Amino acid sequence: MREPRFRPSEILSLLDHHPTHNLGESTSFDLTYADLLDDATLARLRETPVAYGSSLGLPELRQRIGRNLGIEPDRLILLSGAGLGLFLAGLELVRPGDEALVCTPCFPPSLEGLRAGGGEVRTRSLRFDEGYAVDVGRLLADVTDRTTLVSLASPQNPSGVSVPRASVTDLAEGLAKRNPRAFLIVDETYREAAIEREIEPSVAGLAPNIITAASLSKAHGAPGLRVGWATTHSRELLARLKQGKLNTANTLPIADEIMALAVLDRSDKILGERRALLLDNLERLAIFAEEHAGLIDWIRPDAGALSCARLTERAFDDGAVTRFHRCQSEHDLMVADGRWFHETARVIRIGFGMQRGAEFDEALGALAAALHDAASAVA
DSSP: OOOOSSOOOGGGHHHHOOOSEEOOOOSOOOOOHHHHOOHHHHHHHHHSOSOOOOSSOOHHHHHHHHHHHTSOGGGEEEESSHHHHHHHHHHHHOOTTOEEEEEESOOHHHHHHHHHTTSEEEEEEOOGGGTTOOOHHHHHHTOOTTEEEEEEESSOTTTOOOOOHHHHHHHHHHHHHHOTTOEEEEEOTTTTOBSSSOOOOOSTTSOTTEEEEEESSSSSSOGGGOOEEEEOSOHHHHHHHHHHHHTTTOSOOHHHHHHHHHHHHTHHHHHHHHHHHHHHHHHHHHHHHHHTTTTEEEEOOSBSSEEEEEEOTTTOOHHHHHHHHHHGGGGTEEOEEGGGGTSOTTEEEEEOSSOOHHHHHHHHHHHHHHHHHHHTTTO
């Protein structure tokens, strides 16, 4: 057989492996259907035919999301998750002979979908020692006349670090000058999972060359609904995304779209509860990072339920890094391996949204035990 279109990724283990101390996930606790199925929603579902939905998505849901994003609903398409938006945009915009520029570390499908389309994919590695800050000038210097897409996330996955709105504006304006046919795609999946600040507005309306993608999966805790969206000012690109949706997912299940409306009806409550949990767990994680400063360096996130830590060289040689990843199962523990995100094995993603209170402390205890076990030979 030929080489696979998509390179294998161990991030799939998050779907198939569920240890007691799961610090690998990047979301907060999941909603249940009982949280959403009130009498009105149940009545609507009972009356809804099991039929095809519309090509762009349920109009009422698009209107609600459009208001939230500050754009007209005819500028967005509903898709089965933000990942499909990233994939379809890349498939249309990056053809053989074109190139895409991707900020890493990043969510693996942000890279793999682009590679599958046949274009050249180049990466701009953001640096742990710089807090994963995006240097606009450095990024624009990588843009060529073959660049048709620049891709980043804000807040970033795996670090939970946001890209300042002014930087996104500068990047979009600079990209338009360097290559007018290029687009900037911003993955905003974690935007509404703000922790210590107010939720920032979407960048969907900032510039005509900006595409955004997001979903209800992370901030709202509804990944099983598979309801996401992409936005663009280009009517031609929106039409192409609609055709791409037809040829991949066709339409979203109407029941999922109705359930998505129920999520948005409760958005303030859902986001408020999660903000309280994330703030509490973030402080616990900050204390943990300080207490274990000899073993890890840590970047404090500003949004999302995820953060990055790095195993220190003074406590971990390369063999100790390998031991750490191998010994997690002995502690019924999982953290996300930096290599999943185009980082090094020395960097790990720590999720802090799945457990509450004492349960989260126990998970951090398991992480501490794994760190000490692995580092003991060189510490």
